[in-house]
Amino acid sequence: MINSETPDQDDQAKVERIVAAGPLGALVLAGTTTAIVIAIWLIFYLVVFMPRAAAP
Secondary structure, three states: OOOOOOOOHHHHHHHHHHHHHOOHHHHHHHHHHHHHHHHHHHHHHHHHHHHHHHOO
């Protein structure tokens, strides 16, 4: 870029700390959505398939 400033050491240190922490937010999001999908599947199973098993 024409007027871009070069990053100073302080900014570079902040970036390195963030990257070193890893993808914690992505893992939390993936775990939460997986738990929601499993809960929906379990509710569907209990509501739809379990009553059929009890029928003669």
